[in-house]
Amino acid sequence: MSDLTQTDEIALAKLEPILLRAKVETPVVTSFGTIPERAVLLVRAEDRDGAVGWGEVFGNFPMHGAENRAHLIRDYIAPVALAETWHSPAAAFAAMTRKTHIMTLQSGEPGSFAQAIAGVDIALWDLAARKAGAPLWRFFGGKRDAVPTYASGLNPSGFEDIVARKLAEGYNAFKIKIGFGREVDFAALTTMREMIGERALMTDVNQGWDLATAKDNWAPYSDFGLRWIEEPLPADRPISEWQALAAQPGSPIAAGENLLGDAQFDAHIEANVFGVVQPDMCKWGGFTKTLPLAKRIVAAGLTYCPHFLAGPIGVMSAAHCLAVAGGDGVLEIDANANPIRERLTGGLPGIENGIMSLPEAPGLGVEPDTAQLKEFAVN
Ligand SMILES: [Mg+2]
Incomplete structure (x- = not known):
């Protein structure tokens, strides 16, 4: 189909x-x-x-x-x-x-x-x-049964053990949170570079800068060799501000997790302000809206990277969507401890050289375990 x-x-x-x-x-x-x-x-x-x-x-x-x-x-x-x-x-x-x-x-x-x-x-x-x-990727007519991934959600300090573990697990791309001032941010980025070498490094400001701050920061932050800088501005800033920032030399802008609806996404795609577009299909759109959007992103020559940071059903939904949409995007996988993500479906598929192979089982290919559902249930 x-x-x-x-x-x-x-x-x-x-x-x-x-x-x-x-x-x-x-x-x-x-x-x-x-x-x-x-x-x-x-x-x-x-x-x-x-x-x-x-x-x-x-x-x-x-x-x-x-x-x-x-x-x-x-x-x-x-x-x-x-x-x-x-x-x-x-x-x-x-x-x-x-x-x-x-x-x-x-x-x-x-x-x-x-x-x-x-x-x-x-x-x-x-x-x-x-x-x-x-499996959903094939149901939607996709050709890929594997997607590249990255370890995400790293806090600005205390991340060293997690990064070491994720390197050992096979991850080769990482995203760390910034926006805590240059002293904290640069210390974190320096340590990250020491730990991961030339591997891909991304950052997330979580809407924490205004335009003037973002412009000042763009070159010195980009000098860390960042694959992208995510949500440098609040998601509702006018397109003109995103255009002003996108004109700065340096890393591409990533954003999209806090946009809602086709019109908002299409306005930003048309303005060509984001190098990387990150809809969260559990936040708006499901497969019905996100899959066609992801194809429009790729057709526009931009990178589609699904945003997601919670349980295994959402991660696998994003993985199938990325597999079908194609392009050079990477799947976001939360690196922080979360017993629900780790145990609800018996763990996510393993990562090898940064790549996750999708299950052959029908649908999403994962099934919540009844005992785990009971253990974590909120009554
Ligand atoms: Mg983000």
Whole structure:
């Protein structure tokens, strides 16, 4: 299958959010705040034949946002998804979006609804591909069964043990958080270069600079040989600011995890301001919107790199999407400890020379373990 308009019919019997949480010893530290606990919000879709599909909803931030998204699915989105028989998950996506539109305005929460719908969409595509007996990358007409990866989410200090471990595991590209002032940032970048040599190094400012600061910083930071500098500006700064920054010599700009909707992405693609575009398919769009967007990114000569930093269902969704979209993008894999990512599905596929091979099993190719679901469940 290479288009998104027709699959076997889907008639759902059940659609439920499943919220998991895990304590971690070391919080994830970003320039906007810390993430002291790991939340993973799954979606389980079961059709009337008993086939099951899994999705994941963005749930990193704020701390208890995942609870809210779980309620949105249960109270407002599941009734729409259960009401009809669908000729494709894309048709369900369109109906869920249309029928919750006024609610998003009334609640002032278009993002929360978009995240919840994205996770449901992923579950429906997993279900459709499983029923067809094909791994999702092949179901979507993809040719690649492996994707390059990078170890992501490194804190600005205390990362040495993690980097050493990830090097030993086979990773050969790394991303570290910056935006904590030059003294802290340069110390971290210097140590990283000492540890990883010429391997690819990326950075993430997490929207922490203004234009003047970003312009001042661009050359000296780029001198560390950075493959990209991510979200140097707040995501809602006007295109003219991104153009001014993109005109600076040095590393390419990466961004996209905090854009929402085709129009926002297409405006930035057309302006050619990002070298690397990073939609998060669990935050907006699922496969229905992200896969065509990823193909537009690659067709525009830009790099598509999926953004994602939570549980294994979301990681594998991004991996399949990247495999189908093609291009020279890399899969983001959180390097921080997260027992849910590590244990829920028996671990992600291994990395060899930076490459992850995708499973041959149908759909996403991973299955949450019932005992682990119980262990991490939030009641
Ligand atoms: Mg980021």
